[in-house]
Amino acid sequence: MLEVQNLSMRFGGLLAVDQVTLDVQEHEIVSIIGPNGAGKTTVFNCISGFYKPTGGKILFEGGEIQGKPDHKISRLGMVRTFQHVRLFGQMTVVENLLVAQHRHLNTNLLAGLIKTPDYREREQKSLDRAAYWLERVGLMELANREAGNLAYGQQRRLEIARCMVTEPKLLMLDEPAAGLNPAETKDLNQLIISLKEDYNVSVLLIEHDMSLVMDISDRITVINQGRPLAAGTPDEVRNNDDVIKAYLGEA
Amino acid sequence: MATPNFKHALFCAIVTIVIAYPILGLNLVAESTRVIVEGADTTTVISVFAAALVVFLFQLFRDRIMASLGGLPKLNPFADREHMPESKRARLESWVLTGIVVLALFWPFFVSRGSVDLATLVLIYIMLALGLNVVVGLAGLLDLGYVAFYAVGAYTFALLSQYAGVSFWMALPIGACLAALFGLVLGFPVLRLRGDYLAIVTLGFGEIIRILLNNWTALTGGPNGIGGIPDPTLFGMEFGRRVKEEGNTSFHDTFGIAYSSEHKVIFLYLIALILAVITALIIRRFMRMPVGRAWEALREDEIAARSLGLSRTAVKLSAFTIGAFFAGFAGTVFASKQGFISPESFVFLESAIILAIVVLGGMGSQLGVVLAAIAVTILPELAREFSDFRMLVFGAAMVLMMVWRPQGLMPMRRTHIQLRRQE
Ligand SMILES: Nc1ncnc2c1ncn2[C@@H]1O[C@H](COP(=O)(O)OP(=O)(O)O)[C@@H](O)[C@H]1O
Ligand SMILES: [Mg+2]
Numbered sequence: 001m002l003e004v005q006n007l008s009m010r011f012g013g014l015l016a017v018d019q020v021t022l023d024v025q026e027h028e029i030v031s032i033i034g035p036n037g038a039g040k041t042t043v044f045n046c047i048s049g050f051y052k053p054t055g056g057k058i059l060f061e062g063g064e065i066q067g068k069p070d071h072k073i074s075r076l077g078m079v080r081t082f083q084h085v086r087l088f089g090q091m092t093v094v095e096n097l098l099v100a101q102h103r104h105l106n107t108n109l110l111a112g113l114i115k116t117p118d119y120r121e122r123e124q125k126s127l128d129r130a131a132y133w134l135e136r137v138g139l140m141e142l143a144n145r146e147a148g149n150l151a152y153g154q155q156r157r158l159e160i161a162r163c164m165v166t167e168p169k170l171l172m173l174d175e176p177a178a179g180l181n182p183a184e185t186k187d188l189n190q191l192i193i194s195l196k197e198d199y200n201v202s203v204l205l206i207e208h209d210m211s212l213v214m215d216i217s218d219r220i221t222v223i224n225q226g227r228p229l230a231a232g233t234p235d236e237v238r239n240n241d242d243v244i245k246a247y248l249g250e251a
Numbered sequence: 252m253a254t255p256n257f258k259h260a261l262f263c264a265i266v267t268i269v270i271a272y273p274i275l276g277l278n279l280v281a282e283s284t285r286v287i288v289e290g291a292d293t294t295t296v297i298s299v300f301a302a303a304l305v306v307f308l309f310q311l312f313r314d315r316i317m318a319s320l321g322g323l324p325k326l327n328p329f330a331d332r333e334h335m336p337e338s339k340r341a342r343l344e345s346w347v348l349t350g351i352v353v354l355a356l357f358w359p360f361f362v363s364r365g366s367v368d369l370a371t372l373v374l375i376y377i378m379l380a381l382g383l384n385v386v387v388g389l390a391g392l393l394d395l396g397y398v399a400f401y402a403v404g405a406y407t408f409a410l411l412s413q414y415a416g417v418s419f420w421m422a423l424p425i426g427a428c429l430a431a432l433f434g435l436v437l438g439f440p441v442l443r444l445r446g447d448y449l450a451i452v453t454l455g456f457g458e459i460i461r462i463l464l465n466n467w468t469a470l471t472g473g474p475n476g477i478g479g480i481p482d483p484t485l486f487g488m489e490f491g492r493r494v495k496e497e498g499n500t501s502f503h504d505t506f507g508i509a510y511s512s513e514h515k516v517i518f519l520y521l522i523a524l525i526l527a528v529i530t531a532l533i534i535r536r537f538m539r540m541p542v543g544r545a546w547e548a549l550r551e552d553e554i555a556a557r558s559l560g561l562s563r564t565a566v567k568l569s570a571f572t573i574g575a576f577f578a579g580f581a582g583t584v585f586a587s588k589q590g591f592i593s594p595e596s597f598v599f600l601e602s603a604i605i606l607a608i609v610v611l612g613g614m615g616s617q618l619g620v621v622l623a624a625i626a627v628t629i630l631p632e633l634a635r636e637f638s639d640f641r642m643l644v645f646g647a648a649m650v651l652m653m654v655w656r657p658q659g660l661m662p663m664r665r666t667h668i669q670l671r672r673q674e
Contacts, residue, residue, distance in 0.1 A: 048558060074560040082558075088551035091544070092665050099548040100559045102541045112540040113533065131670040144667050166559060 001026050001061050001202060002047070002078070002170055008055035009042050016042045018226040019056070024170060029196055029203040031213045034223035040206045041083055043223070044174055048080045049073040060170075075103065079163040080172035085155045089148030093139055093158055096147050097130035100162045126165075133161040137191070153184045160191070164199070171195060172204045177212055185212060192216055214238065260310035264303040271299045341667070355524055359517045367513075367520045369632055371588055374523035375581045376624040378530050380608040381617065382577030385534060387606065388614035388663070389543060390570035391550030393450040395602055396437075396457025400430040400575035402597035404582020406464060409477040409592050419483035423583045430579025431572045438571035442564055457602055464594040476593025480586050482515055483522055523584050530577050531617055537573070539666060546570050607645070611652055613659025622660055
């Protein structure tokens with residue numbers, strides 16, 4: 001469903017991403033790994049439309065999307081989380097989920113002002129969808145708390161829930177396990193697998209936690225200094241000499 | 252510990268003298284053709300030095316003073332009372348608000364004409380502040396030229412009535428929509444701007460409108476303004492002593508009561524009250540709708556909002572447009588109340604006052620905005636003899652607020668949303 005061909009991104013003199021090619025098929029978890037500063041987040045930013053790539057093609061379900069504005073790309077059914085959590089801190093947990101569902105709601109101002117039956121029905125549906133996901137990630141009790149006051153692990157889960165209420169086809173997670181304790185990481189592990197198995201979402205994952213990556217990925221792409229180093233199944237990558245030298249050996 | 256404080260206090264005292272002495276102490280006196288500088292009289296000099304001493308002592312014991320003031324909230328009898336359950340609180344709040352509106356409906360019949368007139372002005376400021384609250388408080392876009400939309404509303408009515416004989420009720424929606432259009436037009440060039448840059452551009456826009464009104468003498472009468480703006484009518488009944496418009500009747504004749512100039516004032520007040528209530532209700536509704544949440548989301552984190560598919564363009568423009576719409580509303584009422592408008596009424600200071608109301612009230616909070624509007628409009632009237640110091644008191648109040656309640660009088664409360672358990 002997602003195809004990235006020869007993607008390049010140049011910042012002035014720095015070639016942060018150099019000819020990266022990868023693809024994500026339906027019902028698949030694909031991971032991008034690589035040392036810090038390798039250009040993983042930059043790849044995400046290009047795919048999700050935050051940066052306009054300086055070279056290469058990005059296709060989503062057959063259509064070219066490179067250089068499109070970010071909100072249009074997200075509306076195609078491809079949402080992301082951020083390496084540093086980005087919530088609407090002063091809004092409540094449930095409001096965070098409602099913001100994400102603006103497209104499911106009737107955006108006609110008048111319909112909302114006079115609360116037409118259609119508007120009420122859609123509003124109730126998005127409330128129910130929010131409730132469902134809050135329960136799914138274990139935040140139901142905190143629904144009316146300000147999002148900024150949640151613990152770090154809870155914020156991470158809320159960010160994923162906020163993506164899921166948009167009913168995406170592809171979910172992009174940027175280091176979702178960063179800063180989580182081992183127990184939380186294990187929960188996250190199960191959550192990501194369940195997203196694929198039960199909700200039929202494809203996942204593109206950036207992660208440092210090797211055990212997590214090796215556990216849940218169907219395929220892995222390794223990037224080093226902006227260049228693709230290797231790609232394949234977890235076993236292939238684990239046994240790749242270049243990878244062992246450049247990445248795993250270091251760590 | 253004491254030494255840095257001492258140095259700092261001494262420095263502050265000297266600054267006080269350096270600033271205060273030339274401003275308060277030196278006078279320019281015209282003596283036939285020459286202008287001479289005259290030194291201060293003894294009382295001024297003494298008071299300047301007394302002020303410096305106060306500043307010195309305050310700065311010297313600042314930590315201790317602030318610490319003892321920090322203990323003040325403990326005196327608040329409500330401070331550690333238990334929080335009411337959410338549903339009960341909401342019900343109580345809506346009862347109190349309804350009560351206030353009902354009281355406000357009957358109140359003008361028992362008080363003087365001057366008070367009603369002043370109350371009308373307060374209501375106009377409430378409308379303005381509620382509208383600006385959308386832009387600044389909810390969407391987080393610092394708009395320093397908000398008065399421009401107020402001017403558009405007022406001038407729309409004035410010009411339409413002068414050139415086309417349009418009545419108040421016709422002009423009200425036209426003025427609001429035209430102001431909204433101006434909001435949209437201003438929104439486009441500033442889409443990419445944020446913070447300081449946005450503030451400066453909107454400030455410039457406000458000035459452009461004022462200067463345009465001032466200089467386009469042929470249309471607007473320039474600094475002379477436009478007079479003879481008609482009062483609103485009630486189902487074709489006029490409130491003047493004599494009927495001005497063909498086909499209208501007069502209010503006092505219809506009801507067979509004696510003519511009184513108070514009728515008109517009260518009627519205008521009631522119109523302003525109803526419009527202010529409508530404004531509050533509509534914006535309150537918006538805040539609980541996708542638009543309102545989108546405004547706040549953009550204020551909280553623009554990148555995250557966009558990553559969820561919110562269009563920055565649509566969200567920002569809707570905030571500017573809707574905010575401007577209500578300023579147009581207020582402008583039309585203002586023109587009708589004054590009967591005469593000129594660019595004088597739409598200077599930057601007005602923008603600053605409206606913004607101050609929003610900040611004092613607590614960004615995003617409607618009840619806070621209403622209270623602040625009342626305070627900011629009425630207090631200067633009550634303290635007329637201090638009118639020279641109005642800006643000084645104003646500034647001091649702002650500084651104090653920033654120290655003690657940076658979140659405003661009544662910070663915005665999030666709505667409690669009840670969820671149905673799934674599965
Ligand atoms: N907006 C930007 N401007 C300039 N350089 C950038 C920008 N974003 C990322 N970079 C650079 O690109 C390189 C890759 O960064 P990043 O994609 O964040 O790495 P990773 O996520 O793999 O740790 C880094 O050297 C970083 O400094
Ligand atoms: Mg990164």
